[in-house]
Amino acid sequence: MTVPNLTAKDFESAEEVRWCPGCGDYAILKAVRSALATIGRPPHEVVFISGIGCAARFPYYLSTYGFHTIHGRAPAVASGVKIANPDLDVWVVGGDGDFLSIGGNHLIHVLRRNINLNLLLFNNAIYGLTKGQYSPTSPIGTRSPSSPNGSIEQPLNAMKLALGAGASFIARSVDTQQDHLPDILIRAHTHKGASLVEILQNCIIYHDGAFGTINEKSSFADASIQLRNGEAMIFGKNADKGLIYSSDTGSFNIVELGIDCGKDDVSRHDETDLTRAFALTMLGERPGEPTALGVIYTRSEAANGTEHRNAPPKAMPKSMLAGLLKAKT
Amino acid sequence: MTVVIDRKVPTHRVSAELSHETESTVVRFAGDSGDGIQLAGGQFARAASGSGAWIMTLPEYPAEIRAPVGTTFGVSAYQIQFGTGEVLTPGDEADMLVAFNPAAFVTNLSFVKSGGTVIIDEGTFNKRGFSKAKLDDDPTLKFGDHDVRIIRVNISKRTLEAVESFGIGRKDSMRARNFWALGLALWLNDQPISACEEWIAKRFSSEETIRNANTAALKTGHSYGETMELALPHTAPRLKQSNRPDKVSMISGTDAMSLGIVAIGALSKRPVIYCSYPITPASALLHALAHMPEGVKTFQAEDEISAISAAIGASYAGAVSISASSGPGLALKTEGLGLAVAAELPLIVIDVQRAGPSTGMPTKPEQSDLDMAIFGRHGEAPVAVVAPATCEDSFYIMMDAARIAFRAMTPVIVLSDAFLANAVSEWVAPSADQLEDIDSPQLGDSAARNDTTLARKWVSPGMAGFEHRVGGIEKDRESGNISYDPDNHEAMVTLRAEKLTRAAAHFDRPFLFDGPNDGEILVVGWGSTFGSIRQAVKDLRDDGTQISHLHLRQLWPLPKTLKETFNGFKHIVCAELNSGQLARILRSELLLNVVPITQINGRPFRISWLKKSINLVLFPEIT
Numbered sequence: 001m002t003v004p005n006l007t008a009k010d011f012e013s014a015e016e017v018r019w020c021p022g023c024g025d026y027a028i029l030k031a032v033r034s035a036l037a038t039i040g041r042p043p044h045e046v047v048f049i050s051g052i053g054c055a056a057r058f059p060y061y062l063s064t065y066g067f068h069t070i071h072g073r074a075p076a077v078a079s080g081v082k083i084a085n086p087d088l089d090v091w092v093v094g095g096d097g098d099f100l101s102i103g104g105n106h107l108i109h110v111l112r113r114n115i116n117l118n119l120l121l122f123n124n125a126i127y128g129l130t131k132g133q134y135s136p137t138s139p140i141g142t143r144s145p146s147s148p149n150g151s152i153e154q155p156l157n158a159m160k161l162a163l164g165a166g167a168s169f170i171a172r173s174v175d176t177q178q179d180h181l182p183d184i185l186i187r188a189h190t191h192k193g194a195s196l197v198e199i200l201q202n203c204i205i206y207h208d209g210a211f212g213t214i215n216e217k218s219s220f221a222d223a224s225i226q227l228r229n230g231e232a233m234i235f236g237k238n239a240d241k242g243l244i245y246s247s248d249t250g251s252f253n254i255v256e257l258g259i260d261c262g263k264d265d266v267s268r269h270d271e272t273d274l275t276r277a278f279a280l281t282m283l284g285e286r287p288g289e290p291t292a293l294g295v296i297y298t299r300s301e302a303a304n305g306t307e308h309r310n311a312p313p314k315a316m317p318k319s320m321l322a323g324l325l326k327a328k329t
Numbered sequence: 330m331t332v333v334i335d336r337k338v339p340t341h342r343v344s345a346e347l348s349h350e351t352e353s354t355v356v357r358f359a360g361d362s363g364d365g366i367q368l369a370g371g372q373f374a375r376a377a378s379g380s381g382a383w384i385m386t387l388p389e390y391p392a393e394i395r396a397p398v399g400t401t402f403g404v405s406a407y408q409i410q411f412g413t414g415e416v417l418t419p420g421d422e423a424d425m426l427v428a429f430n431p432a433a434f435v436t437n438l439s440f441v442k443s444g445g446t447v448i449i450d451e452g453t454f455n456k457r458g459f460s461k462a463k464l465d466d467d468p469t470l471k472f473g474d475h476d477v478r479i480i481r482v483n484i485s486k487r488t489l490e491a492v493e494s495f496g497i498g499r500k501d502s503m504r505a506r507n508f509w510a511l512g513l514a515l516w517l518n519d520q521p522i523s524a525c526e527e528w529i530a531k532r533f534s535s536e537e538t539i540r541n542a543n544t545a546a547l548k549t550g551h552s553y554g555e556t557m558e559l560a561l562p563h564t565a566p567r568l569k570q571s572n573r574p575d576k577v578s579m580i581s582g583t584d585a586m587s588l589g590i591v592a593i594g595a596l597s598k599r600p601v602i603y604c605s606y607p608i609t610p611a612s613a614l615l616h617a618l619a620h621m622p623e624g625v626k627t628f629q630a631e632d633e634i635s636a637i638s639a640a641i642g643a644s645y646a647g648a649v650s651i652s653a654s655s656g657p658g659l660a661l662k663t664e665g666l667g668l669a670v671a672a673e674l675p676l677i678v679i680d681v682q683r684a685g686p687s688t689g690m691p692t693k694p695e696q697s698d699l700d701m702a703i704f705g706r707h708g709e710a711p712v713a714v715v716a717p718a719t720c721e722d723s724f725y726i727m728m729d730a731a732r733i734a735f736r737a738m739t740p741v742i743v744l745s746d747a748f749l750a751n752a753v754s755e756w757v758a759p760s761a762d763q764l765e766d767i768d769s770p771q772l773g774d775s776a777a778r779n780d781t782t783l784a785r786k787w788v789s790p791g792m793a794g795f796e797h798r799v800g801g802i803e804k805d806r807e808s809g810n811i812s813y814d815p816d817n818h819e820a821m822v823t824l825r826a827e828k829l830t831r832a833a834a835h836f837d838r839p840f841l842f843d844g845p846n847d848g849e850i851l852v853v854g855w856g857s858t859f860g861s862i863r864q865a866v867k868d869l870r871d872d873g874t875q876i877s878h879l880h881l882r883q884l885w886p887l888p889k890t891l892k893e894t895f896n897g898f899k900h901i902v903c904a905e906l907n908s909g910q911l912a913r914i915l916r917s918e919l920l921l922n923v924v925p926i927t928q929i930n931g932r933p934f935r936i937s938w939l940k941k942s943i944n945l946v947l948f949p950e951i952t
Contacts, residue, residue: 013798015810044793049642060798060811065790067645068800069638070668076635080642080650081790083628084602088646088790106638109631313600313648316624321595322761324588324621329578329758 002040008033011043015060024175024201024215025054028122029061031178032091035185036064039089046089049078051098054129054203055122058093072103075110078117086310089189092119096137097127100156104136107196111167114193115309118185121158121196122175124203125210132206144206159281159296162196163274168299169195170277172292174214175202180226180293187295192306200291214291227280227294232266235290242266243283243290251279254289271295351414352566353383355422356514358507359406359437360429363395365507369427370407372511372525374753377411378579379524381571384411385860386753387419387933392609392691399453399461401432408440413571417860419752421935424563425517427510429453429484432462434469443476446561448513450506452485478562482553484510491549492542501539505546512550519565522551573755580756582720582749586679587617589727593649593677594624596728597735597767601625602643603651604636609691610747611653611681633658637665637678644674645799647789649731653679656698657688659742663706666740670710670825671801673785675734675741675769677727682746684931693931694748696856697907702742703885703914709822711829713737714885716744718841718859721756723749726882728767729837735769737832738784739825744884746906748933749857777807783828785809830886839888844870844877847897850947853923854904855881855911861934862904869940874947884911892919902926902946904939 011033019025036046046064050056052071059066069077078092092110099107099121110117125137126144133146137158141150162170169191173181181199188195200211209215213223225235225243233243234257243252245267255261270276277297284291358370367388374386387408396403410420422442428434430453441447447469454467462468469479488509492502508529515522525547533540553559594601603618603625605611619627630636637652644650654662659680669676682698684690702714713733717726723745730741770779770787776795778785788795797809805812806820833839843863854862859880866878879894881887895901902924903912909925916923926942928934 015798042793044796045791047790059800063796065796066798066800067642067672068798068802069641070664070801073634073638073665076630076638077642077645079628079635080602080604080639080644081646082642083626083639084600084643084646084648084650085789085791105631106635109635313602313626314624315598315600316591316595316621318595318761320623321592321764324591325758325761328580328584328588328756329576 001042001045003042004040006037006040006042008037011036011063013061013063017061018057019054020205022204023054024124024203025058025122027175027178028120028181028199028201029058031181032120032185033062035182035189038182038186039189041089045087046091047081048091048093049074049081050093051103052129053095053098053127055093055095056098072098072101073106074098075103075106075117075119079110079113079115082115082117083309084313086116086312090117092117094119094121095128096121096123096125096135096158100136100158100161108161108165111162111165111194111196114166114168116192117194118188119194119196121198122201123158123198124201124207125155126203126207128203128206157281157285158196158198160278163278163281163297167196167297168193169295170198170281170297171195171295172198172200174200174211174220174224174293176215177293184294191298211291223290224293225283225290227269227271227292227296229269229271229295231269232263233269234263234266245276245279250275252283271298272300351412351572352564353410353412353414353416353420354424354518354563354565355408355410355420356518357406357408357423357426357437357440358510358514359404359426359433360507361398361433362391362393362403362405363398364405364429365504366405366407366429369507369511370409371753372528373514373520374409374411374579375528376515376520376522376524377409377568380520380568381573382411382566382568383414383416383571383573383577383755384409384579384753385416385419387748388751390692397461399430399432399458401436401462404433404436406433406437411566413566413568415755417864418933418936421937425514425561427514429506429510430462431458431464431468435462435464438472438475438477441475441477444562446478446480446563448480448482448510450484450510451481452483480559482513487549487553488546491546495538495542495545497538497542502542505542508543508546509550512547513554513559516551516554517559517561517565522547576757577755578758579753580720581751581753582717582723582745583613583617583751585720585724585756586717586727586745586750587614587621589724590618590651591621591624592724592728592764593731593767595761596764597649597731597769599647599649599769601651602628602640602648603653604628604630604639604643605653606630606633606636606658608633608655608658610683610750611655611658611679613750614653614679614681633661634665637662640676641665641669641672641674644669644676645672645789647787650675651677651679653681655681655683655691656685656701659698659701660705666712667706667708667710668801669740670706670712671803672799673738675738675787677730677734677741677743679743679745681750682744684929690931692747694746694857694933695907695929695931696744696746696858696905697910697929698744699884699907699910702744709826711826712739712885713741713829713833713883714744715741715836715883716856716881717749718856718880718882720749720752720754722882724756728764729882731767733832733836735767735787736782736784736835737828738770738787739829739832744856746857782831783824833883833886834889836883836888839881839883840891841880841882842877842894845875846877846894848875848877849898850874850876850900850902850943851879851895851898852876852902852904852943853879853881853911853915855884858904858906858934861936861939865936865939865943868936869943876943881911887914887918892921895919895921900924900946902943904934904942906934
């Protein structure tokens with residue numbers, strides 16, 4: 001059921017928000033409330049489930065049903081909720097520790113099973129709530145209390161991992177992009193199946209400038225590319241750069257418009273192209289490349305067993321129990 | 330002293346008294362894990378039960394699925410006791426053993442009683458067979474002073490001859506060997522083959538050749554005994570004199586438990602969501618439930634943690650939620666249990682115990698997870714712990730567990746074990762009308778705690794007007810909001826324990842009791858040891874000992890009347906398949922000298938050993 005005229009305010013709870021001033025979570029909360037109002041499901045039909053970490057406090061600040069569970073397990077708990085009541089609108093919130101470290105296994109399998117959940121990964125590339133240790137997404141060299149000489153570990157690319165796990169919807173956005181983020185959340189919600197949205201986020205206390213050039217207004221346009229299905233892949237402050245896919249290398253080359261080629265030569269984004277999606281997830285891993293934002297990949301065909309999964313479970317009629325018992329006489 | 334002891338037991342046990350005039354026989358099959366031993370044993374049990382016998386079975390199989398052929402570590406066995414009076418155990422020792430190869434012979438000889446019979450497949454007693462079992466010579470030629478009679482039959486050759494006309498090749502022909510041996514075993518024990526014929530016809534209905542070959546092997550084995558006039562020194566029970574009422578049939582612990590699980594749903598009018606990760610010996614429950622026609626959804630999770638987490642999610646969404654595992658899995662589920670305690674969500678976790686620690690002996694029973702079930706969580710996180718006493722009780726314990734879980738809005742652990750799960754024993758199928766509905770906390774118009782049960786209401790997403798946030802963080806007693814208030818935390822710790830105590834006070838039959846209310850000695854047990862203890866106690870009572878048996882179904886919190894009941898006895902002994910875990914708990918909780926009788930060898934108690942151990946407590950000077 002959807003309710004008309006819901007506003008973001010209808011999704012505010014009485015709980016006082018306790019994140020650090022300046023935390024990216026505030027912006028995400030604002031975007032989520034706004035997306036929920038647009039989606040229009042009444043708060044009692046919406047559930048937010050989280051694990052542990054700063055991000056995991058999220059459910060307390062919404063007027064919907066909320067379950068703040070244990071570290072890493074939110075996708076598994078949410079799977080149970082959805083199996084028991086497929087009609088609910090279930091959202092899962094976790095940080096890079098929750099989803100990619102302690103709960104990495106659950107993320108892989110929830111994506112593989114393609115259960116109709118909306119998973120929001122708040123990635124600030126640091127462990128905030130435990131006071132600033134490096135996380136699985138921290139870049140090599142990250143100095144932290146547990147890596148005083150700089151992290152020596154290869155960071156994990158969540159979008160690449162998700163594609164590898166067989167995800168049917170992956171998208172990336174940025175906490176500060178209020179014009180972008182709500183739309184992405186709505187698209188994730190519309191998708192029937194597991195949808196993973198990675199939200200690149202700043203941690204003002206332990207990892208200020210986590211995604212430096214993307215988080216900052218001045219460099220955002222050059223450091224990222226907004227993907228729009230069917231549109232030319234153009235980016236840059238002056239919209240003077242583009243991407244051309246090379247099937248030889250399986251990656252995108254950066255071109256300067258008007259110098260290397262014209263606008264029409266630039267590749268167009270096809271969000272259903274799995275091969276290119278892999279290349280898009282890897283954009284930004286090398287210096288000078290823009291990070292891909294928007295819906296990177298989606299597959300619209302119904303997930304296996306959707307019908308079975310969406311059938312609300314029923315209590316066994318007593319007459320059937322009687323029959324089962326009789327068969328055992 | 331006045332102690333009111335509830336003698337109500339679930340079944341026919343009220344009427345079916347053990348009688349001295351009853352007869353019983355123990356038959357054991359042993360061979361390679363690929364020989365179809367479990368099938369042959371199970372079919373023997375079916376045939377005997379079909380003839381009206383009381384039965385109890387003990388499947389014993391190795392953890393390896395198909396160990397190298399002929400090795401001692403690949404031996405699988407199946408023991409059945411069947412008789413004219415109620416049979417409480419699979420029997421201490423076998424009257425008859427069918428050994429399919431030399432390895433089975435040497436590893437199972439000690440289970441045959443003195444004067445018993447061993448049938449060996451001569452076709453495997455050759456140099457090749459001896460060397461596979463790492464034997465220098467024929468083990469039937471010198472096995473010490475164990476007095477058994479050996480019948481040598483070339484079962485392999487006879488089977489090949491019997492099925493030759495079907496042209497199924499040597500490999501498939503040899504697979505019919507178990508049916509040939511079964512036919513012979515049935516003849517020797519005066520049992521009809523009709524029930525097995527029917528089973529074969531149904532099982533292989535679409536494979537005509539295999540069906541005919543197996544039937545031929547079964548019939549040939551049966552007539553071989555007749556033609557050769559083979560006979561046993563023992564007489565098979567005359568089952569026409571069986572006192573088993575018609576309403577008694579047989580069921581495995583796993584089947585009973587899976588029916589109990591679906592019954593919770595039918596009686597509480599809620600769907601059942603069963604979440605688990607495969608593990609021996611609990612997987613059979615997942616299989617049984619996955620085959621249920623309706624009323625239960627199964628979720629095979631990616632790991633044990635996911636399984637309990639999904640169950641918690643399903644409970645939060647208002648379903649009857651169950652997760653089952655064995656010891657290693659319960660260890661992984663402990664954090665989830667803590668969450669269910671804190672969030673106050675009903676949940677049933679089944680632990681089909683096996684020998685530990687670590688991987689231990691995955692197919693062998695043990696009762697060593699009791700401490701973990703009761704105490705194994707961080708923080709003050711009390712859960713109820715209950716245990717079924719018999720295969721049949723595995724059905725009732727589930728509904729009893731659900732009643733506590735719903736009443737207190739808290740997790741309950743059910744402790745079964747590998748023996749109870751795999752054993753087949755008698756039960757009386759109740760009619761659905763006999764089963765009481767299971768209440769769950771009704772919401773009404775307020776989400777406030779119930780003053781009597783202290784439990785919070787079962788509010789689930791989807792209910793308009795009750796939107797709230799809940800989690801593992803300590804919460805305010807009334808509003809449920811996050812609270813770090815010191816007094817509130819203390820109040821909540823107390824409340825979580827108290828609501829459990831209050832719910833447990835309503836537990837149906839917290840223990841089963843047999844014997845006078847006072848006497849020389851009380852034997853306390855729990856779980857799958859019910860049959861052996863009951864039989865040992867009866868035997869000792871018949872010998873003149875003033876002895877009673879108390880079998881706990883409710884292990885935590887301990888039943889309130891326990892100490893009063895114990896006071897009637899001079900000695901309290903506690904017999905269990907661990908190092909004395911319940912005995913320690915009883916000692917510390919009741920401040921009584923409870924003497925442990927323990928066995929940790931991966932097998933059920935032998936009645937003779939139990940009697941000896943009990944006697945040692947009564948007459949220590951005998952040693």
